[in-house]
Amino acid sequence: MTATSTALRHHLADTLAAKGHLTDPALRTAVEDVPRELFLGDAVFRPGGSHWQPVSRADVGDDAWLHMVYDDTTWVTQVDGLSASRATGVLPGNPTSSSTLPSGVVLMLELADLHDGSKVLEIGTGTGYSTAILSHRLGDSCVYSVEYDKDVATAAAQHLAAAGRSPHLVVGDGLEGHHEGGEYGTVIATCAVRSIPPPWLWQLQNGGSVVTTLSGWMTGSGLIRLTLDDDGVAHGRFTGDRIAYMLARPHERPPRPKLYRRPGTARTTQLSPTLLDDWTGLLVAQLAAPSAELLTLSGGIALIDTATGSQAWTEPDGDAWTVHQDGPLRLWDQVEAALDAWQQAGAPDQTAFGMTVTDGEQVVWLGDPGGPQWRLPL
Known part of the structure; x- marks a missing residue:
């Protein structure tokens, strides 16, 4: 049986309420009451690996399109400034607009x-x-x-x-x-x-x-x-x-220097870089090195500072990890110190973190405003 927009909207509301939303x-x-299909136009992008596939209402049919619209899914509508309705095929790039x-x-x-x-x-x-x-x-x-x-x-x-x-x-x-x-x-x-x-x-x-x-x-x-x-x-x-x-x-990163795995200085890490796989661990690392970008390498990670060109990259060494650091900033030292503070506090989730904003500074803190803290870039 073909679903109607009204029925799908009510089903969506039931689904969200069951998740604890819509109190x-x-x-x-x-x-x-608000028809989501009016806001998606006639095409969206579907992710496919590192590329984006345009999918149109005409491609899938009205019924399948409405079910897509009312999935609890983010639909990307623009990639690098190109709308899905204007795309002629699969393309690489970064999303620049979407329906959350x-x-x-x-x-x-x-x-x-x-x-x-x-x-x-x-x-x-x-x-x-x-x-x-x-x-x-x-x-x-x-x-x-x-x-x-x-x-x-x-x-x-x-x-x-x-x-x-x-x-x-x-x-x-x-x-x-x-x-x-x-x-x-x-x-x-x-x-x-x-x-x-x-x-x-x-x-x-x-x-x-x-x-x-x-x-x-x-x-x-x-x-x-x-x-x-x-x-x-x-x-x-x-x-x-x-x-x-x-x-x-305006907050997007500027072009970063290319990674050339410079040997720099090397040491054994005190903490595993796999901590950055954790939702909170990644935020902690970012607080410690706010102008750095994270890259995933085969067998490790790399940090590249967009402001100074400093870099840090890790490689496995048996049951341990070796980090190589080069440039004016010791990026992994900064990240490791922040991760250690988080670990010492019991590795709590993000609800343990707070933020204070004044005219002069913005600080994220752990536990309470007197605990470990990190200043944000202004």
Whole structure:
């Protein structure tokens, strides 16, 4: 039997509720009412190894397409600036826009603790689906959404109009926020950042919150909700949820130096580089070397610092590991010290970490603000 959009939306809401989401009845109604298919156009990219395969509605048929749309899946809609509808075949590249899986959208919105009448600034309109959910929940007049990519913004505006929504849409750098909207109760970022852009806090009312993922050039990621106090200081703890977003384009890494496995100085590691396979371990390593990129090698890893060209690479040595380090920074020393602090604390998950943001610095700490801490790049 052919499924209808309405039936699939209600099934999606049931699925999300069974996962512990949609505790807000008004948010559940939004998921049940907003047709996600209006926001995906007629084509998306499907991953295939290191490449992307465009898949169109015409290829799979209407019924299969609707089932794809209502999978709890992130669908990539643009790769290196090329939309799926314009792609003529398989291509390599990096995703530059997507429709986040619905459970991820709902997770962010529930974490924001939305209240009727509160103004929300969304960073990253994307396809417009999460914007439509917000508009349904709060009303169009309470939602401001900023999109960096003009083509993506144009398509999102068309999608939202087709869905009968008319929030405030802005084309610009979301890291600058949107001052004209006044004081917001919440800033929600559907892109990741390396540190919290100060304008987000300047445009937030006291007691307001920022919900975002903190990420970086090693692709470590952590979801956090920060609350702004009366002294202008924002603080909060990571949730521990395994969710990741693409970095905001101005926060993407610059071209990195090529890895030439220079021998440098060598020593036996005190900790295994396999700790970076852990969701929290990777974030800890990234905090310790925020301008480094992580590469996976045959039999080990490599760290390359984009600012200085410093490098560290590991190789197995029997039951141990040898690390080679070269350049002005000893990258593995930095990472190993941070991992050791985490291990000494019992290797807790991300809920043990928090963050404090002032005008002068941004610090991630372990345990409490007096514990081990790492400053973020500003």
